[in-house]
Amino acid sequence: MEGRKLLMTLLEGHATVYIKTEGDKIVDVLYQGVDVRFFETFWVGNLVDEMPRITPMICGVCSATHHVCSAKAVDMVRGVEPPETAIRIRDAMNYGLHLNNQAMHLVALGLPDFLPPDTPRRSLIQLSKARPELVKTGLELVELGFQVVKVFGGRDVHPINAIAGGVARPPNKSDVEKLAALFREKEATLKRFVEEAWSLLQENHSKIEKYKPSYKYMMAIDPGKPPYNPSHGTVKIIDEKGGVKTTFPDKGPEYLHALDEHTVDYSYIKMVTPKGGDLRSDSIMVGALARLNIVTDYGVEWANELRDKIFEEWGKPARHTLLTHYARIVETVALYEILKEKLASEDYYTPPHANPPTRGGGEGAGIVEAPRGLLIHHYAADEASRTVFVNIITPTAINAAAIEADLRNHLVGKTLTELGDKLYAEVAAIVRAYDPCMSCSTHTALQPAPITIRIVDANTPIKLPLKPPRRR
Amino acid sequence: MAKLTLAAVTLTACGGCDVQIMRALLHPDIMESFEIVYWPFAVEETRLPEKVDVALVNGVVRTEEDLEKLREVRKAARRLIVVGSCAGFSGIAGQADYWPTDASLRAVYGKPPENTVKVLRRVFSPADLVPVDYIVSRCPPLVPSIVSALRAVLGKTSIETVESTVCSQCPRRIKEIKEIHFKKGMPRDADPETCFLSQGYLCMGSVTLVGCGAPCTRFGLPCFGCSGPSHEVALRRDSDIVIALARKIAVLAGLDPVEGAETVKKKLLETYGPRRFYVFTMGSEVIRTKPNAYAVEAAAETRLNPELCEKMIETRKKYLRR
Amino acid sequence: MPVKPPTIIIDYDRCKKCLNCIRACTAFEGVYEKGEDGYPKVVRPEYCVECLICHLVCPSNAITHKNYRETLVLDLSGLPIERYKHIV
Ligand code: SF4
Ligand code: SF4
Ligand code: SF4
Numbered sequence A: 001m002e003g004r005k006l007l008m009t010l011l012e013g014h015a016t017v018y019i020k021t022e023g024d025k026i027v028d029v030l031y032q033g034v035d036v037r038f039f040e041t042f043w044v045g046n047l048v049d050e051m052p053r054i055t056p057m058i059c060g061v062c063s064a065t066h067h068v069c070s071a072k073a074v075d076m077v078r079g080v081e082p083p084e085t086a087i088r089i090r091d092a093m094n095y096g097l098h099l100n101n102q103a104m105h106l107v108a109l110g111l112p113d114f115l116p117p118d119t120p121r122r123s124l125i126q127l128s129k130a131r132p133e134l135v136k137t138g139l140e141l142v143e144l145g146f147q148v149v150k151v152f153g154g155r156d157v158h159p160i161n162a163i164a165g166g167v168a169r170p171p172n173k174s175d176v177e178k179l180a181a182l183f184r185e186k187e188a189t190l191k192r193f194v195e196e197a198w199s200l201l202q203e204n205h206s207k208i209e210k211y212k213p214s215y216k217y218m219m220a221i222d223p224g225k226p227p228y229n230p231s232h233g234t235v236k237i238i239d240e241k242g243g244v245k246t247t248f249p250d251k252g253p254e255y256l257h258a259l260d261e262h263t264v265d266y267s268y269i270k271m272v273t274p275k276g277g278d279l280r281s282d283s284i285m286v287g288a289l290a291r292l293n294i295v296t297d298y299g300v301e302w303a304n305e306l307r308d309k310i311f312e313e314w315g316k317p318a319r320h321t322l323l324t325h326y327a328r329i330v331e332t333v334a335l336y337e338i339l340k341e342k343l344a345s346e347d348y349y350t351p352p353h354a355n356p357p358t359r360g361g362g363e364g365a366g367i368v369e370a371p372r373g374l375l376i377h378h379y380a381a382d383e384a385s386r387t388v389f390v391n392i393i394t395p396t397a398i399n400a401a402a403i404e405a406d407l408r409n410h411l412v413g414k415t416l417t418e419l420g421d422k423l424y425a426e427v428a429a430i431v432r433a434y435d436p437c438m439s440c441s442t443h444t445a446l447q448p449a450p451i452t453i454r455i456v457d458a459n460t461p462i463k464l465p466l467k468p469p470r471r472r
Numbered sequence B: 001m002a003k004l005t006l007a008a009v010t011l012t013a014c015g016g017c018d019v020q021i022m023r024a025l026l027h028p029d030i031m032e033s034f035e036i037v038y039w040p041f042a043v044e045e046t047r048l049p050e051k052v053d054v055a056l057v058n059g060v061v062r063t064e065e066d067l068e069k070l071r072e073v074r075k076a077a078r079r080l081i082v083v084g085s086c087a088g089f090s091g092i093a094g095q096a097d098y099w100p101t102d103a104s105l106r107a108v109y110g111k112p113p114e115n116t117v118k119v120l121r122r123v124f125s126p127a128d129l130v131p132v133d134y135i136v137s138r139c140p141p142l143v144p145s146i147v148s149a150l151r152a153v154l155g156k157t158s159i160e161t162v163e164s165t166v167c168s169q170c171p172r173r174i175k176e177i178k179e180i181h182f183k184k185g186m187p188r189d190a191d192p193e194t195c196f197l198s199q200g201y202l203c204m205g206s207v208t209l210v211g212c213g214a215p216c217t218r219f220g221l222p223c224f225g226c227s228g229p230s231h232e233v234a235l236r237r238d239s240d241i242v243i244a245l246a247r248k249i250a251v252l253a254g255l256d257p258v259e260g261a262e263t264v265k266k267k268l269l270e271t272y273g274p275r276r277f278y279v280f281t282m283g284s285e286v287i288r289t290k291p292n293a294y295a296v297e298a299a300a301e302t303r304l305n306p307e308l309c310e311k312m313i314e315t316r317k318k319y320l321r322r
Numbered sequence C: 001m002p003v004k005p006p007t008i009i010i011d012y013d014r015c016k017k018c019l020n021c022i023r024a025c026t027a028f029e030g031v032y033e034k035g036e037d038g039y040p041k042v043v044r045p046e047y048c049v050e051c052l053i054c055h056l057v058c059p060s061n062a063i064t065h066k067n068y069r070e071t072l073v074l075d076l077s078g079l080p081i082e083r084y085k086h087i088v
C-alpha cells in the first residue's frame, strides 16, 4: 500500500526516504542510499599503485580528496613515507578541493533551499536572481578551487598527481605564482561572499532553529595545531556535551576497533556507529559542523571570530543540523586564507618528490577529511603489489544513520495531513544539510533519480516499484 | 529566438559529469539559449517533461531503474547527447564486470540485499542501448567539449571530429625501442622527455581518442585511456586496443607489423593481464563485439575460475574481521 | 590499381617523428624518407601499394591517402561509424 511518492533534488546521486505510516500517522522513517559501482571489488587483482588514479572516480565532486586519501593508504601499503614537499603538494590539492566544494555546496545545493518554498524550480539560477552577488562571488571561489586542484593535481576533476610515496611532478612554478596573485586579488570577492551568505542565513534563524538535532556523536579529524588541515591529525569522536569519547589515528586499520559497519536489509548503505553501538541511538554526524566543534583553532583569526559568533548564538557544541551551512562559510574563509598564505610562501619544488616503496605490498589505511566528512580508504596488497582487499567508508555512509535519526525525530508522531505539502520541504531541508553525496557512497546502491520519498504502510514490506516515480 | 529546453539526466555516475555540465551551462551564451527544465543535481524539479529539445545523459546503466530512465529520456528528447566515458563506453564503472555481479554483492554485503532495486547482471553504456546524437567523451568530459556540442545543437557551429590520438598532443618524444620488455608499475625513474613506450612502460596514448591535451603524460604518468578508444580501434572490426597498441610497439622496435605484433601482444598480455587495457571500455559493446578483443576474455577469467571469486570474498572478510 | 598515384598527406601537426611509417612501409623502395628536420617526407608516392599499413602503425594517425579507398571501415552494422562521426 503506497501513498504519495516524492522525488527529491539538489543532491549528488541518489537516495530514497521511506516514510512508514499507520493510517495517517508517521511511525518510522528509513533512509535508503543507492549506487553500486563496486569500487571495493573491481580493482582486486590489479596493481595497488594505480588505486589513486582510479578512486577519484568514486565521486567527481570531491575527487581530489579521494585521490589524496587513496595515496595516503597506498603509502602505507607500500611501506613508504612521502617527502615533505610531496605532502605539501597533496595538502594543497585537498585544501583547494575543500574550498571548491564548500563554496559550490553553498551556492548550488544548500542555499537555494533558503529561497521561499513556493519559488518554482529552486536552483542556483533562481538564487542568482534573488541574490546575484552571492552566486557570482560563490562561483568565482568555486573556479578558484578548481584552479588549485588543477595546478597541483594535473586535472581539475579526477586529479592524477599523487602516487605511492609522494607525487609524480612538482607544480609549475609560474602557475603557482599566478594562483597566489589570484588569491591576493580576490580577497574582496571572499568578503562579499561571506557577507551575503551570512546575512541570508541570519534571516533564516527560525528555520535553522526548527530542525533540532538528534544524532548522538560527532566525528572529525583534529589537526592538533593550527592551521586547520583536513589531511592530517587525530580522529576524535565527541558526544553531545562535547566530551571526547574515542580517538584513533588517521593512518592504519585501527579505525576498525572504533567503528562498526552495519548491513541493513532495506539499504545498500552500510551504516556506521561507534564500536558496539546501536544503529538507532548511536548515530554519528561528520562534516563541516563536526569539524567546527572539534577543530580548536583554524589558524585564521577571521574564521575563529565567525565560529565564536556561532557558538555565542547557538551554544557549544553547536549541534543544530542546519548550522552546517554556517560551518561551510567559516571553512570557506579559513581555507581561502590558509591557501593564500601557503601559495605565497610554501616550497613545492625542493626534491625529492617521491620516495621509493620499501615493500611490494601489505596492509594500509588512510583517513582524511572530505568536504562532507571523514573518509577512510583501507587496502591490502600481496607481494607482487596486486590488490587483494579494498574497503572504503565514505562520509555519506557514516552520516546515513544521523540523517535517519534526524528525520525520525522530526517526523515520527506527526500526521501526513498535518504536514501536507510541506513534507517534501521538511525532508529536503534535513537531508540537504548533510549534503549526502550518494554517488560517493561506495557501499550503496542504485536508483536513477536523487532522493525519492516513499510513504508506505508500517506493515507493508518495503518493495520498490519497477517504474520510477513520475509525479510529485 | 525561443529558448530550447534542456534536461540533464544522471544514471549511475560519479557526479563529475554533473559538475562539468554545470560549468558548461554557466557560459553566458549557453545560459541564454537554453532553459533548464530538469536536472536533479542542481534544479528543484522532480518531473522529466514529456518533450524536451536537448537531453544530456551521463553515467552507466547499472540497474533496472537506470534502464527505465534512459528509455524515458530518449523518448522525450529531440536530441540526446551523452556525456562522459561512462555514458559513451561504460567508463570506469564497466570495470565492475570483471567480477560476476553476485560475487561483488556477496563480497560487500555478505548476503545480496533483497529489498531494493535490481542490479543488472552487467554494466551497459547508454550509447549501446539507445541511438544517441553526440558523444562527449572523456572522464571527466571537458567543459569546452560540452559547450561546443551544445553550440552545435543550436546550429551556431559545426563540429569536426579529429581522427587522431592522445600522442599527437603529448610532448614526449618517441624513440626507437631497443628491446621488447615491459615494466610494471608506476614509471618513477622514467625520463620526462621520452615517450613511455620507448622506455618500456605501458601507455595507452596511441590507442586513445585525442582531445584531452595529454595532461597525464605531462605530469609524468602514462595515459590510461580515459577518453575511450581511438577511431582506428573503434571503427575497424579487425582491430582492438591490444593489437593496435602491439602493432605500433612492434614497428617501433623494428619488428614486422604483423608477426612482430603477435609477439608483442603476447608479451603485453602476459605482463599486464587483459583487464588492464580496458580500464574505461570493459563494458562497451563497441569493444566487446570485436572478434579480436580481449575484454570478454578478461571477464571470462573470473567466470571460469569460481575459486577466484571465493578467494576475493574470503580475503575481504578476513581483513574486516577484527 | 589506380592509374594516378595516391596523394599521401602527412599532418605534421600530429606527427611525432617516430618514423614508424618509414619502417613499416611495404613498397619495395619505400615511399617515405626521413627529411632533414627529422620528419618523414613522402618521396616516392608512385611506389605505394596502398596497403595502408602505415596508417595502422602511426601512433597519432597522422597519415591520409587521397584518391584511394575513402574509408577503412569494415564494420557492417554501420552503427559505431555513425557514432564516431559525432564524437567531441
Ligand atoms: S565519465 Fe567519469 S566523470 Fe563522468 S560519471 Fe563517469 S566516472 Fe564520473
Ligand atoms: S605513447 Fe604515451 S608517452 Fe608516448 S607519445 Fe603517446 S601519449 Fe605520449
Ligand atoms: S592522457 Fe589519457 S588518461 Fe590522461 S586525460 Fe588524456 S586520455 Fe585520459
Ligand code: SF4
Residues within 6 Å of the ligand: C010, C014, C015, C016, C017, C018, C019, C020, C021, C022, C040, C057, C058, C059, C060, C061, C062, C063
Ligand atoms: S608514423 Fe606517424 S607519427 Fe610516426 S613519423 Fe610517421 S607520420 Fe609521423
Ligand code: SF4
Residues within 6 Å of the ligand: C008, C024, C025, C026, C027, C031, C032, C047, C048, C049, C050, C051, C052, C053, C054, C055
Ligand atoms: S600504403 Fe603501404 S605502400 Fe603506401 S605508403 Fe603506406 S605503407 Fe607504404
